[in-house]
Amino acid sequence: MLRPPKQTVHRSAVIDIGSNSVRIVVYEGPARAPAVIFNEKVAAGLGRGLAIDGRIAPQDAERGLVALRRYALLAKHMDVQDVQCVATAAVRDAANGPDFIAAAAEAGLNIRLLSGEEEAEAAGHGVLAAIPDAHGIAVDLGGGSLELAEVSDGRVGRRASFPLGVLRLPALRKDGEQAFERAVRKMLRAAGWPGEGLAGLPLYLVGGSWRALSRLDLELTKDPLAVLDQHSLPRTALRRLTRATRRLSFEELRAIPGMASNRAAALPDAAALLATLVNILDVPEMTVSSSGLREGLLYQALDAETRAQDPLIVAAEFEGRRLARFAPHGRAIAEWIAPLFADEAPVDSRVRLAASLLSDVAWSANPDFRAERGTEIGLHGNWRSIDIPGRILLARALYAGFGGADAEFPAMGGLVSPERLARARQWGLAIRLAQRLTGGIQAPLGGSSIALADGKLRLALAREWHDLAGEAVERRLRALANALGAEPVVEMPD
Helix, strand or coil, X not given: CCCCCCCCEEEEEEEEECCCCEEEEEEEEECCCCEEEEEEEECCCCCCCXXXXXXXXXXXXXXXXXXXXXXXXXXXXXXXCEEEEEECHHHHHCCCHHHXXXXXXXXXXXXXXXXXXXXXXXXXXXXXXXXXXXXXXEEEECCCCEEEEEEECCEEEEEEEECCCCCCHHHHHCCCHHHHHHHHHHHHHHCCCCCCCCCCCCEEEECHHHXXXXXXXXXXHCCCCCCCCCCEEECCHHHHHHHHHHHCCXXXXXXXXXXXXXXXXXXXXXXXXXXHHHHHHCCCEEEECCCCHHHHHHHHCCCHHHHCCCHHHHHHHHHHHHHCCCCCCHHHHHXXXXXXXXXXXXXXXXXXXXXXXXXXXXXXXXXXXXXXXXXXXXXXXXXXXXXXXXXXXXXXXXXXXXXXXXHHCCCCCCCCCHHHHHHHHHHHHHHHHHHHHHCCCXXXXXXXXXXXXXXXXXXXECHHHHXXXXXXXXXXXXXXHHHHCCEEEEECCC
8 A cells, every 4th residue: 555755834034035036925834845825925125226326225225124024924823833034135135234233133033044055955945845856957047146056866966156146237228238258157156057967957047037027938829838947948948038028019028918017127128138148048948937936945954754755745645634524545546546557657657646646636626517626626636746748747637636627628729639638537537436436545455456458348246335336336337338349347355
């Protein structure tokens, strides 16, 4: 029997004092895949004054301190057990940065001032927290700095920080794009980048400015599944993005769903920097990571055993347990239906396990909309370590598992092959059969089995479970058999 990994559930928070904004994020849930339960930011703009006199402007400092005092009070009354408060480029570079830290300490916050390399390391671990098999360069663009970190084999390697945050880019670009690229190339070369083995690697994009650029790409391409996390950008996408940032007005950019005003204003600079980095590092493709510095700080605090857990499976198990009618038994369902899918690739078996763990999450919805609820959970759940095709397969399985009409599953523009979609539908029908057979409890799974051989789909029931057979079960068995191209058979040996 498959056994779940040990999970430690706790509430933690990260307060991130950046050059653009001061933010608190509160997490709850299993340590390997915590869910966000509160997220708030104030656009304090601590880095704005640095270009003028090298100091945080008094009004910006006060705005940031008001936010920090609020966050400290909220964290206390939210019963947050662990608060990490970190400051990055603006406070690090400002002449009055120590004064700001001292003032924040009066609110009871112990601020850790990150060096540029520490910031890069945390961003790299943030990518690994969500994409454990990442192999490339994590690129974290903030207001005051740009961090690069090599990620490979579950570890962060070479890392560096550069004064290339979005608040600094306008001054660097004023002499034209060629001069800008020369300046960036010079900075990177002085730090030994790209260096041996780093050219030609993909980028993992971290930070709000990159996500805003990706929102623009989703809008331009009319992507049928507008999910930022693990959105893929080929090198060729840069041409349309740079053209769009030049052509579209601020008002048009601001009108893109989810686009903040400050992000819209910085899009031309962000696009120019990304194009420059792609040229210098000879980047083939880019992947957006919604997990960054804050998630990296949490990940760094984990022990090796917890880090090794699969974040998708941990999160799905936690959500399945939270929403199950009875004792959750998703792993038992996954094991029960596994003989039907013995030939599938491991990447798909993993999504099938996630679907099994989530097999009871929509039961409380209106019966007419359970399939739609399952689809929404699969497509837009706060899952980590799953790509866009994986989300679609998860949604397809849950849609079938909750009784959705096949013709009404939303079109996904060819993002997944018909063969894989058909297999995901079979997962859902098998899960649906298991749930109907057992009534949502685990015990009957131990006295029954399902097998596909010689063109027959055989459901075998041990003697003590014979009375579970009935019209509803036979109807679900028949639906699954049809999907598998087999003849349904119920076997009840004495």
